[in-house]
Amino acid sequence: DTAVSQTPKYLVTQMGNDKSIKCEQNLGHDTMYWYKQDSKKFLKIMFSYNNKELIINETVPNRFSPKSPDKAHLNLHINSLELGDSAVYFCASSPSGNYGYTFGSGTRLTVV
Amino acid sequence: SQKIEQNSEALNIQEGKTATLTCNYTNYSPAYLQWYRQDPGRGPVFLLLIRENEKEKRKERLKVTFDTTLKQSLFHITASQPADSATYLCALGGYNNNDMRFGAGTRLTVKP
Incomplete structure (x- = not known):
């Protein structure tokens, strides 16, 4: 009965590799997000999708490509991984209107 | 540029006392403000939302105020x-x- 689930929970990979993180929500929410939390714990928005349409794309390198096959899924693909990409990536979702976001438990990405 | 500042990185108090946390912002006119709780290794959990036209919100032992003049x-x-x-x-x-x-x-x- 997990509301927002991300896989994998941990990801260790070498520089230059390509990796994907998957996210699914079973809350029926219209909007999904990717946030990055760096080593200083600062949570920064990367992308926002509403009903499969990209609506927010912050200044993120184009090595990061989100994909939303349907309203309940938002995956994040990262090409040519760099050391600076090491962080915890959180997926979240929210309904339309002013409501709180529901976050997944995060994916800790370590690039070595 | 937009800034959101929380008063201190860490706050220590004695059990039974009231904890007061501050959030200040600049170059921003938000429609609403939210508070989340994050435990180590977990995603943020939504606590309370307050809209720009509301002064105060309460939920059990939690209280949030919102002063759009002070931006706080x-x-x-x-x-x-x-x-x-x-x-x-x-x-x-x-x-x-x-x-x-x-x-x-x-x-x-x-602290207990």
């Missing part, structure tokens, strides 16, 4: 307990609820 929100936990120890994040959003921005958080420790 105060978050209070009354009768604090060790279980309240966590990092608390404030977040600001626009009318579309699809671009919420977070402060860096305040780590609260409640």
